Amino acid sequence: MRVLRKMEAALYTSRSPRITALESLRCEEGSDPFKILIGTILSARTRDESTTKIVHNLFLQFRSSKELAGASLEEIKKIIRSIGFYNVKAERIKGVSRIITEEYEGRVPESVEKLLQLPGVGRKTANCVLVYGFNKPAIPVDVHVHRISNRLGIVNTKTPEMTEIELAKTARRKNWTRINNTFVMYGQNICLPRRPRCDICQLKNDCSYYRDKIPRSTNVSD
Numbered sequence: 001m002r003v004l005r006k007m008e009a010a011l012y013t014s015r016s017p018r019i020t021a022l023e024s025l026r027c028e029e030g031s032d033p034f035k036i037l038i039g040t041i042l043s044a045r046t047r048d049e050s051t052t053k054i055v056h057n058l059f060l061q062f063r064s065s066k067e068l069a070g071a072s073l074e075e076i077k078k079i080i081r082s083i084g085f086y087n088v089k090a091e092r093i094k095g096v097s098r099i100i101t102e103e104y105e106g107r108v109p110e111s112v113e114k115l116l117q118l119p120g121v122g123r124k125t126a127n128c129v130l131v132y133g134f135n136k137p138a139i140p141v142d143v144h145v146h147r148i149s150n151r152l153g154i155v156n157t158k159t160p161e162m163t164e165i166e167l168a169k170t171a172r173r174k175n176w177t178r179i180n181n182t183f184v185m186y187g188q189n190i191c192l193p194r195r196p197r198c199d200i201c202q203l204k205n206d207c208s209y210y211r212d213k214i215p216r217s218t219n220v221s222d
Helices: 002-014 021-029 033-041 048-061 065-070 073-080 086-103 125-132 142-150 160-170 173-189 210-215
Strands: none
Touching: 002 065, 002 173, 021 033, 021 048, 021 125, 021 160, 021 173, 033 048, 033 086, 048 173, 065 086, 073 086, 073 125, 125 173, 142 173, 142 210
16 A cells, blocks of 8 residues: 555654554553453543553553453552543443453454444444454554545545545555554654644645645645
């Protein structure tokens, strides 16, 4: 996928890019599907730096789904209190841990359908588990993937769910596992929400946002 190659080239030639929380967790925990699942639940509406720290602290205290299922809500809340929506997330973590322990013998299910049945697990979370936990082809679409895909004109969609469907049509299946991490890193380091760094972007000549939204006087390549 040409877009992925150009994104990766821009990321690694401009400066050392900030690694994503899920990629960091995958590297540190050896692609443990359960830790990826809990980390993704905790990451919702939370900065990567906070997610990484909280996940580390949580699994220092509780090492498995069985231990988390047996923990009290107050114990979990105490550890994750600094994260956004910690009350709701604590309940989801405990509920998910109980189901995985009792219904799946401590093993995270490997299908989207079964993952979506877990409390608080939507398509993005389920797809993150498949990609980062099982290295299975899927396209997790978060705000970065949705924003950049539409900015570039790869898709013209209103919701992340629609973006996932359209990307699945256009991207080769062998590239699906690279899409989320590359797009998220690009969104955090170059294609920023408010002030995209178009000066170092190698995709601007093909970018609908650059053509239509950036004043011609600021186009450094002109």
